[in-house]
Amino acid sequence: QVQLVESGGGVVQPGGSLRLSCAASGFTFSSHGIHWVRQAPGKGLEWVAFVGYDGSNKFYDDSVKGRFTVSRDNSKNTVYLQMNSLRAEDTAVYYCAKVQSGSPYYMDVWGKGTTVTVSS
Amino acid sequence: QSALTQPPSASGSPGQSVTISCTGTSSDVGGYNYVSWYQQHPGKAPRLLIYGVSKRPSGVPDRFSGSKSGNTASLTVSGLQAEDEADYYCSSYGGSNNWVFGGGTKLTVL
Numbered sequence: 001q002v003q004l005v006e007s008g009g010g011v012v013q014p015g016g017s018l019r020l021s022c023a024a025s026g027f028t029f030s031s032h033g034i035h036w037v038r039q040a041p042g043k044g045l046e047w048v049a050f051v052g053y054d055g056s057n058k059f060y061d062d063s064v065k066g067r068f069t070v071s072r073d074n075s076k077n078t079v080y081l082q083m084n085s086l087r088a089e090d091t092a093v094y095y096c097a098k099v100q101s102g103s104p105y106y107m108d109v110w111g112k113g114t115t116v117t118v119s120s
Numbered sequence: 121q122s123a124l125t126q127p128p129s130a131s132g133s134p135g136q137s138v139t140i141s142c143t144g145t146s147s148d149v150g151g152y153n154y155v156s157w158y159q160q161h162p163g164k165a166p167r168l169l170i171y172g173v174s175k176r177p178s179g180v181p182d183r184f185s186g187s188k189s190g191n192t193a194s195l196t197v198s199g200l201q202a203e204d205e206a207d208y209y210c211s212s213y214g215g216s217n218n219w220v221f222g223g224g225t226k227l228t229v230l
Contacts (some may be wrong), residue, residue: 037166037221044123044207044222044224045158045166045209045221045224046123046221047218047219047220047221050217050219057217059217061218062121097166100168103171105154105156105171105213105219106154106168106171107166107211108168108177109168110165110166110167111165112164113165
């Protein structure tokens with residue numbers, strides 16, 4: 001079945017770096033864009049970034065622009081989120097979600113998330 | 121891009137209907153028919169409920185329906201059931217290659 005599995009979360013000090021991975025299975029990975037969405041403790045969902053099906057299109061929320069980089073390796077069915085210069089406000093559960101076939105606007109399958117904690 | 125505005129809470133008794141609003145601007149909700157709704161149970165990942173303002177993915181009961189008027193989108197849950205108790209989030213394409221979510225609404229089934 002269609003599945004997304006995030007990994008790479010953990011505890012990091014402010015100013016540090018972390019790389020998240022999103023491993024996909026059960027669908028034609030190279031045909032679908034992937035979004036990253038985060039959820040701070042007790043808060044709502046916040047869109048973070050998007051990478052297109054072939055990696056040529058990459059978009060970011062202003063709050064992470066210049067600090068986060070999204071990429072993908074279609075040979076490994078994996079998307080990455082490189083997070084640098086981390087701040088306390090980046091603490092959240094990070095979800096990856098695949099776009100619905102034919103449209104980048106909707107996220108039809110989500111992973112279970114990986115937790116990032118930025119703290120000294 | 122500011123978050124879309126949703127009421128923090130909503131409630132209804134089993135069998136009743138409840139409507140959750142999602143207010144944006146002409147730059148997001150009002151400017152595009154790319155509104156979606158997500159359901160999230162505690163500790164779980166979100167689930168796509170509605171896309172394209174009013175379309176339901178396969179597997180989503182027809183008790184869930186969506187609509188839009190101007191800058192405000194709405195999600196209606198009819199025939200409330202206990203399992204509908206969850207957080208609900210709207211989302212819209214915000215133009216300029218970004219997406220925006222609402223703050224979320226906690227739905228309580230009384």
